[in-house]
Amino acid sequence: MINKSKKASLLLAATILGTTAGSFLVAPSAHAAIESNVVKNDINWDMPSAPAAPSDVNARAGSEQVVLTWAPIDNAKSYDVRRYNVVNNTYDSVKANETTVLTTGVTDAVYMDTSVTNGQIYGYVVNAVYGDGQVSQMSMPVIATPMELSGNVKDSIVLQYKSGTTAGTNSSVIQPTFNIMNTSGTPVNLSDIRVRYYFNGGKELTAKNFSAGNISFGSRNIEPNFVSLEKTYKQADSYLELLFNAEAGIIRAGDETGPMTFTIQKNQSGTSQDNDYSYNNSSELTEWNKVAVYYQGDLVWGTEPDLNN
Template sequence: MLTLNGTAGNAQAVLTWTAATGAETYKVQRSVVGGAYADVATGLEVLNYTDASVVNGTAYSYRIAAVNASGQTLSNIVTLTPNVAQATTGTLEGQYRNGDSGASGNAVTPQFNLKNTGTQPIDLSTVKLRYYFTKDGTGDLTFWCDYAQIGSTNIEGKFVTLTPAKGTADTVLEISFKSGAGSLAAGAETGVI
């Protein structure tokens, strides 16, 4: 049985579905509620799709077509209304440790863990971590996340020069989370990042 699930985000709809027996490819079909369905993606060989061509505040209906030489089978319909993410209300506890205490290294390797100590889930895409430091030299800085329990591809980092400096720190690493990182349930932890 082909079952579709979806989550609305900020200007996007994230869709996942179960595999259909005999399906060769999948099509994502969308309609503005009450309108005709049109293909928004075809020839998919994966079980997920993010539709980033939607407008916040508009309700969309989605269905998946499992396609093979005999025709197609349709999934259930899911209706989603993308909206701007609301400000997170919750309590996060940040834990930090130095991942490399060697004096001769040329990398900053902070490791973080976030714990939701509140009673409501927190959408991680609304959270930013800031790591302040003093930059050595004039070379370019590169961000790389080699491991995250929630998936290193869900982590983004950028370096910002502080003008004026904040104490002795002249640079900040801003770490943020993509929508694929999901939500952090009450009492849950991200695990080491």
């Protein structure tokens, strides 16, 4: 019987992840074949009487490794981990695909897969096994792309910007378009990137004041956060921070996201964007350093406003 608590398992995972770099759950942009002993899925997905699947399954990719963690299940004897061919990150895709049993008899809620190749996209599911032989349903799938880390990534992210609204116009609408470029030789996880656009009139805005246009990797994979600055400054009282979830995928080496257009609907009208810190009246995509880009928490492109003035 597994008697390790969730805290203990998470501590074990943290120990492993301490030697691991990367980000959670990178979504595929293409089919990735897995060369190993493929077996048919031998678990009945549609058996409601089967015990519940492990929850909170996460995958963290590093260089030539993927670390999986999940919430421990009381009374489970062990866990099985399966890897599958990535088509899309949906439950049905795993049902329709063949899966590879990587390992059985895992007694902690953590597993490291070191049989991976950098740049390939891997999917994983986990199930629990009980002492009486009962097998749980499979977990929801998670996906990850291991990749070699490069020190020059932080020097190789570039943001282009244009505005969809006219300078000097008193409007309640802000409409920036961004294009994030990866000029390095290493793929970049979008989930490691955050973008901040500084402006006035953003206090008390919520996600309902935000919308996204047609984006190549899906607008549902972008999370907007409006943050009010503690003090109101001449060029900004707030910023919009854009976060990308795992399914946004990667920016391949030498590639770009493509144009991403966003609309901010302010609660007040009659204000000009001319004095907004991040605003530029360019109607063509151009490099613009007053939109800040962060990679793994570090500022790697642009400048923040001087909030002391």
